[in-house]
Amino acid sequence: MTWSNQDWWPDLLRVDILDDNTVDASPYGEDFDYAEAFQQLDYEAVKADIEDVMTTSQEWWPADYGHYGPLFIRMAWHSAGTYRTLDGRAGASGGLQRLPPESSWPDNVNLDKARRLLQPVKRKYGRKLSWADLMVLAGNVALESMGFETYGFAGGREDAFKSNEAVEWGPETEWETTSPERFREGEDVGDLKDPLANTVMGLIYVNPEGPYGEPDLEGSAKNIREEFQRMAMTDEETVALIAGGHTFGKVHGADDPDENLGPEPEAAPVDLQGLGWQHEGSEDKIGGLDVISSGIEGPWNATPIQWDTGYVDNLLDYEWEPHKGPGGAWQWRAKDEDEVEPAPDAQDSSETQLPMMLTTDVALKHDPDFREVLERFRENPNEFRESFAKAWFKLLHRDMGPPERYLGPEVPEETMIWQDPVPDADRELVGEDEIDELEAEILDSDLSIPQLVKTAWASASTYRESDKRGGANGSRIRLEPQRNWEVNEPAKLETVLETYEEIRSEFNRTRSDDVTVSLADLIVLGGNVAVEQAAADAGYDIEIPFEPGRTDASQEQTDVESFEALEPKADGFRNYLGGEYDDLYDSPEERLVDHAHLLTLSVPEMTVLAGGMRSLGATYGESGRSAFTDDPGVLTNDFFANLLDMEYDWEPISEDGERFEIRERDGGDVEWEATRFDLIFGSNARLRALADAYGADDGEEEFVRDFVDAWKKVMTLDRFDLE
Template sequence: MTWSNQEWWPDLLRLDVLDDNTAETNPYGEDFDYDEEFEQLDLDEVKSDIEDVMTDSQDWWPADYGHYGPFFIRMAWHSAGTYRTADGRAGASGGLQRLPPESSWPDNVNLDKARRLLQPVKKKYGKKLSWGDLIVLAGNVALESMGFETYGFAGGREDAFKSNEAVEWGPETEWETTSPERFEGDAEVGALKNPLANTVMGLIYVNPEGPYGEPDVEGSAKNIREEFSRMAMDDDETVALIAGGHTFGKVHGADEPEEHLGPEPEAAPIEEQGLGWDHDFEEKPGMITSGIEGPWNDTPTQWDMGYIDNLLEHDWTSVKGPGGAWQWRPVGDDVDYAPGAQDSSETEEPMMLTTDVALKHDDDYREILERFQENPDEFQEAFSRAWYKLLHRDMGPPERYLGPEVPNETFTWQDPVPDAEYELVGDEEIAELKEELLSSELTRSQLVKTAWAAASTYRDSDKRGGANGARIRLEPQRSWDVNEPDELETVLETLQAIKEDFNGSRADDVRISLADLIVLGGNAAVEEAAAAAGYDVTVPFEPGRTDATQEQTDVESFEVLEPKVDAFRNYLGGESDDLYDYPEERMIDKAELLNLSVPELTVLVGGMRTLGATYRDTSRGVFTDEPGTLTNDFFVNLLDMGYEWEPVDEDREIFEVCDRETGDLEWEATRLDLIFGSNARLRATADAYFADDAEEQFVEDFVDAWHKVMSLDRFDLE
């Protein structure tokens, strides 16, 4: 076996995650348009085909109770449920459950079989129906086939064909383990470090047996609240999801998994053809998945109040089940038994997980359970909305949603922006506004930083953030330290005055939004800075952004977009609660979320430095005598061997740049500057921009990369 560079040098900065932003991994080709393909589907026909599969029990993997519905619900839930708000990564988009590591997570045991059962449907519709959409749709059809009315379904999840290596799943090196580095507090009951959302490596959420594999209901409730909040779910949504999901099906622990289960799909023999977890347990019912055994109620394929009634109306005691795991059985014999999963003439006693009993013992969760029990219609409504949010949270704004079952309602968690009910500015008005912006009291640096602050909140992972909506003027963004609130207030007041003067002077219906004006101001400053360096460039500008209201903005939800580090503005931040050791690691993480390549990252950092667009206008990293002029001086001076670099603090975050001959202090720098000379690949890219004949290419590449970031959230232009 040949070792990779990462194995030779484990501390090497990972840049390969940015390569996926330029590589073509889709076998359908670069001209493939999934949206167009999906719109050709007859969704009713697709759902009918899925329902046919649902009740056609296969000998090679027999359905519990003759119905695959609960199995498909688990598949859809475990696909969408990986989403976490901290970085917007994972979730159902991309169909990532069919790729490692999710394909082989211990919590996904036997979901490879669920996807294989749906293979005939995928074969029939081919590229018109992605696995990402099919998995989610199967969960909806399963609920509907068992008597539940779902809130809707939206297509539009184009498949990935390569694992997302940018997702940080945790510091552990073994499945189903937990290290102290995963938490800020005590392991398994403390605050998770960002960007994590699951409390145990390889589990979707929390340990169903309880923290440390013990039946600790208090600790389990704390973990549930911590974890579900990291999916942007409140207490009502959390209880609705758990109670609604556990209304159906059962868990499988006929015996101890480690005694009988074979290797996971990614470690299985080649003849298994991508299937894993082969088992040699021959006794009926013969299923081993979680190691916990039993249904939650006596009607496992029917939407009803059985789960909530059982949980609240019976006392439960912890026991070790046949799979060797902690589970809970009812006290007494007055509980209704469920039919056998494979033989309806047999019966099986209902059980509860520690995570179920935890809901009953937590005062706030119990109050919600009791309210749902008294108001079944409210429970139905709450679960339908929470389920819809769970499945669609990672899809971004509603204009990306496809199909006839998309609800008319727009939700705050979709970060809505209003429609532009006016005529957009044209070339003449754009030129007039640029002149007004550049003749105002605002500096190039202020215009650039404000545009960057607005646009760079975008995350390609879940399509959140960006300049559209002008949310930089709203809470929480206007108060973020990285945005320099006092200076930002001054800039926004000036921009607002320009907007009002322009809109108020028009006799026609042409208007400019503040969101458009913020971007236009940055563009104008870049053009003027390039002109000062001797280059005539035009930054493309497409109007159409609108201004959201504070009521359309979920403050708590947007807090997670606040940068801990911003390499582009040379902002190091303060104490961090995440897993990253060095600022440059956060730089790469942000570049991946912005869908940037290594060259795009490089030119943007270099250009922002020479533009003087640094946090609090510090001179750190501004390696030029002409700040505000778009030159390649950052690279010229960074790579100049006439200088030497020395750290000035124990953290080795701040450095002094001195003349080698005289010892005179020339500049200050941060790790976010020096990494472009230290890391071999970044230095190789910087080499392309520091040469005497490279400046024009640098300016052109900066303009292209700048426009890309300013336009990342313009789904209306796609």
């Protein structure tokens, strides 16, 4: 094994994950437009081809009940179900299930076979149909093939060709283990650390046997509720998804997976060509009757390839007791097994098999709030159908961003609040003359350059490429919850918003035509003109192109609870350290890199934006912390020049090692305050190399122009209408 820098120095800040934002690993080239390619598909032919695969059992991997539908539903669910609201990462986009670590998670046992079954469809349509879209579309087609009417489908998920190493999956170094470090304050069955959503390493959600592999119903319900809430699912959506998904198929545990399964795909020998989990001891069993996946064995109801209420009826109608199944795992059987209608055997229709339940199933019945939903679904089957349809659609599409990114003939007309809707621009947009007039009004106001820059940054930098949420469009900075986030300095923000509202109202009132300006556009325009003025004050003539078209969302169009996940606990660009937090990040600078990754920034872009925000005085509070300049509000390279100047000494002033004072080495007065966010640009070798280039006497012009380019990028990340 050849050790990397990270192996030699495990505490070294990992900035290399930002290289993912600059290097395109796709074989299709920069000019490839997946959205355009997808829309060239014969969509109905694609669905027909998927259904043909689904109903044609293969000798090398026979279909349960002669239908691969349940297997494809599991594949789709496990592809999309990794999404978590706290950082918007994972989910179906990218088709990450086919790449490690997801490709080899214990919870994804034998989904390599599902993808291999679909290989002929992928080969036929090539780049027009991504694996990311194909895997979840196959789940939809499976539901429809087995009698369920889905709510719709949208394509548009591009494939990743490299694992997303920015996703933090947890502190454990072994699969299917749970360490105390996964939970806050030593909690063992709840209160996960951010940004985690799965409660067990290597499982999509929770342990189906129960917490720590024990049939603990109360603990299981607690795990389920927290995990699904971290996917932005309500109790009703949670029950609908579990009940709807478990209406189909079976689990496989005819033998103990720990003892009798071969290595996962990423550890399998090369001759298996990416197929893993061989059943040890019998070559026939890879395609035979004794398929092993979870180690739990049995179907949930008597009709495993038909939409009905069989799962809900069985769960509520019978008393269930725990026992160890044939695979050695905890599962539940009906106390009065003679009364339960059996299902046909998955491979031999002349044989039968009794339904079972998981601990996570019985936990729904045990929890009073979950049970209320179950009983309502049994009494109202149409409500169950509709709830599952909408929850399934949300599950598959939660990470796709706004509806304008949705492609295909089955996109629903309805826009849901979880899609963060913004109104259409139904008025004529401002032109060059109006933009010049508004810029003058902004500069003539009492608003300072730091105020203008901070407000624009606070609005736009909420964007997350992971799930396309946030950004300046919608001007949600003026709405709950964003207007009261501490990092946005609410009292000062209120002054800026009031001034903008006055400018906007006066401008729109005096228009004799249909030209209007939104507050969202005005906030970005104000940031742009402030940066232009700050550059001019430093002696540089620059212009930031402005594209109007943003609109203002209403409070009713904003899911307050869901948007809370976007609040920065710390913001290295504004030098906001925040308060106490208990999550997986060990240092403030890790949060800076994580934020930069979500903003699709490169290492130089992160560096130049951090330095520019400081020279502009656009940092948190009024202390002048980290400006490192005698001219705050002027776009100079003083931050980098003074950071690297050996005339200064750095002294920690907080026990946590996060704040510092900067003095002249001869024991002079304190020049500036600083944080780890600042000092990392001098202590990390790669960041220091960039600071050295930007801080040089001949580096300022390049610094200004690079800052402007990076600034414009952040201001327009959510402008999907410009793509």
